[in-house]
Amino acid sequence: MGKYEPKIIAFCCHYCAYSAADLAGSSRLQYPANVRIVRTPCTGRLEIDYYMKAFENGMDGVLVAGCEEGSCHFKDGNLLAKRRVNSIRTVLAEAGIEMERLRMVNVSAAGARPLVDYIKEFVETVSNLGPIKTKETVKNTTTGAGK
């Protein structure tokens, strides 16, 4: 059986991580195609609902990439996001989803290399976790269906 190719959504802040992703492209730094990038004005803009709906609608992992601590364009949006991510990881765990599937990272606009490394690392983590374990996926794995 081949390696599991997860579906991952990455919410990237316009002022840092999105520019870093852009720079990664210009610098010919490749990152896995599993990641769909969504630009957000600030990671502090991301309501808890965004993360929940992402998982509810079939994402295997959610990456939140905000500015480095202390350099948020809106002063403390990234710190708000950090607290929200921490709290929603608990709710996800309660609902039966491994908390490693939601992660927040901090990169600067010049951090193309760190962002690519974070993405690769996150894709690897989620790929190792496999699809979200539901009654159906567990059944498919044990019966050999869906391979």
Add this chain to the structure above:
Amino acid sequence: MIVAERKTIPEMVEILKRHKKILVLGCGTCVTVCLAGGEREVSIIASALRIASKVQGLGFEVSELTIERQCDNIFIEQAAEAIEKCDAVLSTACGAGVQAIAERYPQKPVYAGLNTAFLGILEERGVWTEKCAACGDCVLDKYGGVCPITRCAKHMLNGPCGGSREDHCEIRPDRPCAWQLIYKRLKDIGQIERLETIVEPKDWSSSLSGGPRVIIREDHRV
């Protein structure tokens, strides 16, 4: 306001597992302000229940709705259609709201999604503290506006107990000693002499100890 806290998702799943069509019903008043059961929290709880249902194969069909106030019949009307359509209601209101819905819909299972905690205020962002025990016989006038029933761990009417450490309670070291606050407050408002009067034991029959309470206002009855 009434302050409440969300039950955990596994607790909710345990409560709801015998049903399929579930309505998560939020309340737009106190529990919205204390960030426990308003529209935003209803959406999060509903999402978490859908995910838990998928993971555990429970077959939940979760819908969501938030009304202005669950403890008032006029507002409950707005949820009539949604309640009719579901098998069970998970109410994220305070205990009063949950019971108001259950009384209005006697044939419908109605469950509490929150633990109603206390009457309190938002002390700072993310911190709610208890201020009133709803004892039914307010004594705040004697204590400079600081309630010893609620805020002193020993409910002392003639304090302090002598166990406070660095102005903090010996039972809950993270909370200030109520009697320290009472002393300071009475001194600040020039009423320190009030402490020389011994307060008689309180009549608790107006509190929950006297049985379920009811207030009847004949001037408002029809």
